[in-house]
Amino acid sequence: MSKPSLDQTLDRANSDLVLIVDDVPDNLSVLHDALDESGYTVLVATNGEAALQRAAQALPDIILLDAMMPGMDGFEVARRLKAAPQTAHIPLIFMTGLTETEYLVAALEAGGVDYVTKPIKPKEVLARMQVHLQGARERRQARNALDAFGYASITVRVSDGKLMWQTPLARELLLRYYGTEAPKTPEPVCQWLRRHVTEAVALVEPPRLSIELGPKRLTFRLHQQIGDSEGGGDWLIIMQEVSDESVIEAIALSFKLTPREAEVLYWVVKGKINRDIGDIVGSSPMTVKKHLERVFAKLGVETRTAAAGMAMSRIRQLHPQFEGNL
DSSP: OOOOOHHHHHHOTTSOEEEEEOSOHHHHHHHHHHHHHTTOEEEEESSHHHHHHHHHHHOOSEEEEESOOSSSOHHHHHHHHHHSTTTTTSOEEEEESOOSHHHHHHHHHTTOSEEEESSOOHHHHHHHHHHHHHHHHHHHHHHHHHHHTTEEEEEEETTTOBEEEEOHHHHHHHHHHHOOOTTBOOHHHHHHHHHHHHHHHTTOOOOOEEEEETTEEEEEEEEEEESOOGGGOEEEEEEEEEEHHHHHHHHHHHHTOOHHHHHHHHHHHTTOOHHHHHHHHTOOHHHHHHHHHHHHHHHTOSSHHHHHHHHHHHHHHHOTTOOOOO
16 A cells, blocks of 8 residues: 655645544555545554644544554544644544444544444445535635634633634734734633623623734634533634724725725724824824815715714724724
8 A cells, every 4th residue: 555645645635635543554455545546635644643743744634543552542542633723623533343332432522523333344434524524624614714804713612711723814813912822822812701701601792802913903702602511611712803004994995085084084983083183194183174074075974973983883894893982
């Protein structure tokens, strides 16, 4: 059986990547050939340590895991994979010759989504894989879509504040704003989560958390509880970075304002008076007033409160995490 190098494997980006973990060469050979013929890219590991290393390095789409291996068994491999944020999302299908209920329960409790019994029937394995790969693809596409639109996401466990998984954009933002990396969740985020988790359970959206870094700010929003609710459960948190510039540009495009008019309206939304706005944009209060008069005419309103209300409504549609002073 030929084993493709990792580089060759990762070049085949159009096929699903499967990691098979089994200490019996005959089992590996049968499964490898069946999966390869079905168009999958296959990696193999013959022991627990190699499985953990390959999983962290290659991030397969699914793992077929032998339950009983010498040294580190499949149950321990599963627990370690689920404890690591970068591999916790990967579906695990156990392969076991043990059909007693206690072993099957142990496989699921260790983090498996399914199991197949030995002797392995490749067609059965392929059918089970398809079910779980479809769900994994949908979750991956959803996370990638969030990142593409600037919405990073993380999952945090309330009981110990552990960061269970994160998107690539989330990793970058947490490092830049807090200097932390998984599995550590920034302490302010943990405190905010614990303070407001009761409201979120009651379906009352809690206040958002924001941190500023120069002209940009990172905002956190509690989205939904996922998994078991014991000990507070795991919570999906949506993050977005918003800059003054991006919001001002959105205002200008939405209301057909000049860049300076949009900037003046932005600072009105932020609760600034004309004198303060003049200091910020480098104009006199009288010039700011003239800009505002043109803004009122374009928006069809007569007061700064009405103008700010219209702008705030539009900003929240485009930048849901924006915090204004209305």
